[in-house]
Amino acid sequence: MVEKVEKIWMDGQMVDWDQANVHILTHTIHYGLGAFEGIRAYKRADGSTCIFRLQEHIDRLFDSCKLILMQPEFTREQLMAACCDVLRINKMDQGYLRPMIYVGDGAMGIYAPDNAHRSTVIAWKWGAYLGEEALKNGIRAKISSFGRHHINVSLAKAKMMGQYTNSVLAKREAKLGGYDEAVMLDTNGYVSEGTGENIFLVKNGVITTPDLSCSILAGITRDTLITLAREEGIAVHEGRVTRDQLWLADEVFFTGTAAEVTPVREVDNRSIGTGTVGPITKRLQARYFDIVRGSDASHPEWLAKV
Ligand SMILES: Cc1ncc(COP(=O)(O)O)c(C=O)c1O
Structure with a gap:
């Protein structure tokens, strides 16, 4: 079970963990189109926290979006800042980051070209994935x-x-x-x-x-x-x-x-x-x-x- 932290970044806002919900008609839940990343931040020997290869992960997120014809409503810089902010606001000195660009609710059916492309960055504590x-x-x-x-x-x-x-x-x-x-x-x-x-x-x-x-x-x-x-x-x-x-x-x-x-x-x-x-x-x-x-x-x- 993921250990709850305080806030999740959603479309430019810090939202309480328990309020970070989406509508059940969210297109991505039905059809699976959306892009995401998995990024780690590590606490270093000198006590600082660094996100590992953040630029490359955000670049890959934008590449994924390009491949699937999605357009994030935030820039690379804004999403990188969101990754840092969500760690800071949750007072996490290390953890896993999950940026996601997904198709929101609105129209149903496969095409739904006008539904918003929504953005979120979630942070949680994660140890060794396979132990x-x-x-x-x-x-x-x-x-x-x-x-x-x-x-x-x-x-x-x-x-x-x-x-x-x-x-x-x-x-x-x-x-x-x-x-x-x-x-x-x-x-x-x-x-x-x-x-x-x-x-x-x-x-x-x-x-x-x-x-x-x-x-x-x-x-x-x-x-x-x-x-x-x-x-x-x-x-x-x-x-x-x-x-x-x-x-x-x-x-x-x-x-x-x-x-x-x-x-x-x-x-x-x-x-x-x-x-x-x-x-x-x-x-x-x-x-x-x-x-x-x-x-x-x-x-x-x-x-x-x-
Ligand atoms: C299918 C798949 N292959 C490979 C990787 C490893 O990629 P990365 O090293 O960028 O995390 C991942 C994880 O993101 C993955 O989901």
């Missing part, structure tokens, strides 16, 4: 029986709401089967991503991850990890990945704003490498946390101070 144990010792994943949307069935580059029914089905299937997370294949059978994470494998010291022409979200943590890996002198290859390449990998890990850098110790009941967290995953995970939490100052351009 502290997952970050430390890795998770068990299962290839899903649900395929990722074909690139012409939906828009993988849009972080849009309705698309996530596919993720929820895969996640539920994996959890009910006793696993922690699902790995989704695309309609050609290649590995795409997790239900809310990008995926990487390590083989013989080289990292491989599905390239951006695959049916994947262009993850901001994915981009962060590729940058960090290259800085560490580790080769990164973006290209197609098959299920058996995953099974035979030395290491596998997921990345995402919520999941951060989560090692995968098993896929489809096959141990990955030695079945423990591998050295490259460990190194990159440590670097990621050092950067977001402040003991590594090498990427100030990724931090927005609150």
Whole structure:
């Protein structure tokens, strides 16, 4: 259960948590069109609070809107300010931010071109998405029986709401089967991503991850990890990945704003490498946390101070 905070930003106003409601005819609830983001703010070693890669998340929100023909009524600057304000007003020194652009009520039916495109930014407290144990010792994943949307069935580059029914089905299937997370294949059978994470494998010291022409979200943590890996002198290859390449990998890990850098110790009941967290995953995970939490100052351009 999400722990209640005081205020939610809705269309330019700070609204009490309990009053932050929408009408049941809100178009997005019926048809799923809308764009959202998931962003983390971290408390740093020096006591400050920084939002990680805020500009890139808001840029992706606007890209998602462009892809689905939505026009936010607020500028990028206003939405970035709202992210900072909602943390400040709730006296949160860290947490998760959820900006959303959604189609309001008015007309019903699929088209409804004149309904307002409404904006909100919600903040809540969120620890490790898959649990502290997952970050430390890795998770068990299962290839899903649900395929990722074909690139012409939906828009993988849009972080849009309705698309996530596919993720929820895969996640539920994996959890009910006793696993922690699902790995989704695309309609050609290649590995795409997790239900809310990008995926990487390590083989013989080289990292491989599905390239951006695959049916994947262009993850901001994915981009962060590729940058960090290259800085560490580790080769990164973006290209197609098959299920058996995953099974035979030395290491596998997921990345995402919520999941951060989560090692995968098993896929489809096959141990990955030695079945423990591998050295490259460990190194990159440590670097990621050092950067977001402040003991590594090498990427100030990724931090927005609150
Ligand atoms: C389907 C999907 N893939 C990948 C990611 C990882 O993206 P990011 O690192 O930008 O959070 C997410 C989370 O936003 C996601 O929902």
